[in-house]
Amino acid sequence: MEQQPTTQLRMTGNRQVVLEVLRSTKSHPTAQDVFMSARDLQPQIGFATVYRTLDWLVQHGLAQEVYRDKDGAAHYDANVARHDHAICNRCGKILDVEAPLHALAYAIIERASGFRIDWHATEFSGLCAACADE
Numbered sequence: 001m002e003q004q005p006t007t008q009l010r011m012t013g014n015r016q017v018v019l020e021v022l023r024s025t026k027s028h029p030t031a032q033d034v035f036m037s038a039r040d041l042q043p044q045i046g047f048a049t050v051y052r053t054l055d056w057l058v059q060h061g062l063a064q065e066v067y068r069d070k071d072g073a074a075h076y077d078a079n080v081a082r083h084d085h086a087i088c089n090r091c092g093k094i095l096d097v098e099a100p101l102h103a104l105a106y107a108i109i110e111r112a113s114g115f116r117i118d119w120h121a122t123e124f125s126g127l128c129a130a131c132a133d134e
Helices: 013-023 031-041 047-059 102-113
Strands: 064-068 074-077 084-088 094-097 123-126
Touching (some): 064 084
């Protein structure tokens, strides 16, 4: 989904706080993580507001839902540029992965199948460096 300019969207105070929290981290937080950080900036914000706001941000292309962990909790990312994720099977860490081969893969897939690709999502599963060293 293409990112829409924030000037065209109704950015309430709560939306701005939640987006600020998301943009301030590369850790791919859950709604609970965002809520805990958002309360530091806006103590009266509620969990339901954070949850609805995350959904709104995803729907409007300002964030993406990256992954649901084994407990079913969604993880979010304010980086909506095309990139993939590597997810550690042991500790659950999520890393951004830049994959420059996508343009070549798109061309091969489109040429072979006639399918026109608009968007993709790729998740790599394995062990992060810290867990692999254990």
